Amino acid sequence: MRDRAQGSSGRSDADRSTRLTVFVALAANLVIAAAKAVGGVVAGSPALLSEAAHSVADSLNEVFLLAALRRSRRPPDERHPFGYGKERFFWSLLAAVGIFVMGGCFSVFQGVEALRNGADETHSGYVAGLIVLAVALVAEGASLVRALHQARGEDRGLKDPALRTVVAEDGTAVLGVLFAMAGMALHMVTGQVVWEASASLAIGVLLVYVAYRLGADARAQLIGEAADPELSGRIRERLAEEPEIDSVEALFTMKLGLDSTLVAARVDLVPGLDSEEVEEVMVRIKRSLDEEFGETDQIFLDVTDRLAQEVREGPAATGERGGA
CATH class of the missing domain: 3.30.70.1350 (Cation efflux protein, cytoplasmic domain)
Known part of the structure; x- marks a missing residue:
């Protein structure tokens, strides 16, 4: 009984750490999403707008993960005699759908539109947009480092779908920012919008892939996955x-x-x-x-x-x- 109590205490501590990690990611994404959206509208940059949609999707997903952390700890009752542990997997599935729809599909749409219609060749506001992305890179990187540090410090590591989703989101966000910065810089140097459109398409494909992997994991656990x-x-x-x-x-x-x-x-x-x-x-x-x-x-x-x-x-x- 003592070991079980200690295990329960350890799981509660791990949940608190995960909750803090999600809150950090949520705060960073909300600020970054607003900055990217303003910068994208001012600069007329499809890559920056794609990154703004990415950050909005991540912010919504963090809300889903917070709901998963709270609801999955409810004790068993008459209607759910085995407890509510699978709530974690359900909300992680919703987060994957959010990444796919709000992030991946919008980014692909922005890339296709940029290729079809071209973009503003004056590049007004692009320097400010690159600065916004540089700040976002630092913030997303800090959030990723915290999530990875927590994963290494816990026995269950990335088995927690909430923590795994945060790591996937932050890792994808870092790569997405790098793609967007490269696309905007090459657009400014060459005057060819194809570079920025390609960056937006790359961000979209990356988000779709991450959403698929997260969704597949959540689906396997929801329908009844065996233990290791x-x-x-x-x-x-x-x-x-x-x-x-x-x-x-x-x-x-x-x-x-x-x-x-x-x-x-x-x-x-x-x-x-x-x-x-x-x-x-x-x-x-x-x-x-x-x-x-x-x-x-x-x-x-x-x-x-x-x-x-x-x-x-x-x-x-x-x-x-x-x-x-």
């Missing part, structure tokens, strides 16, 4: 070590949340145990698994009897052979 193979293997080995278990016939796992895993095993016990002994053995094994693997908080053991199963299947098998 390493954890499943350790659980199977631990069950096989129990003297009362003759064999582990089947083992199924599913992630219910960041720190919650369902374990369902079908085991065959050694002969000679009566019903009371079986019940005591099952209780002890569940307690043992719960203590050793803190995240396996939902454990179900199904006792099978291979001999009885063979007896039940015998007539069916014999009938099939006779019919043939």
Whole structure:
């Protein structure tokens, strides 16, 4: 119980750190989005406007992540007996959709429009726009460094979808700013809008790819992803070590949340145990698994009897052979 309390305290501390990281990213994105939008309108820069849309999408996504952190910690209730851990995955999926629609699609649209219609060749305001991007690069880089530092300092690392999304957003933002700066600079030097349009298209493609990866991860977890193979293997080995278990016939796992895993095993016990002994053995094994693997908080053991199963299947098998 003490270890579980310490684990719960550690998870709460990790959640607080993640929440602070998301708040830092949100504050940076709101300020940067406003600066990019003003600079993009003044300069008439499609790359800068694409970056503004990117920052707006990131800001909205941070709100989604804050909702995920708050709602996923609610305790189990009658309607949701396994808790609300998957809320984290749901809101991460919405964040991925936001990156795709508000960031990726708008950036591609800006790039295509710039290629079709050209751009303002006076470059008025481009210097100010480059300064805005330089400031944004520093802010996004600082937010990325904090998120990576937190990921390295925690046991669960980037397994937390909220923290993983922040790292992906900030990393993409740094690359996007570099693309935009390169496109604007080349546009100013060569007078060819194709450079800036290409930068906007590159930003869009990058955002679409990141959104796809984040969305695929969230989808896998929402529909019922198994635990890590390493954890499943350790659980199977631990069950096989129990003297009362003759064999582990089947083992199924599913992630219910960041720190919650369902374990369902079908085991065959050694002969000679009566019903009371079986019940005591099952209780002890569940307690043992719960203590050793803190995240396996939902454990179900199904006792099978291979001999009885063979007896039940015998007539069916014999009938099939006779019919043939």
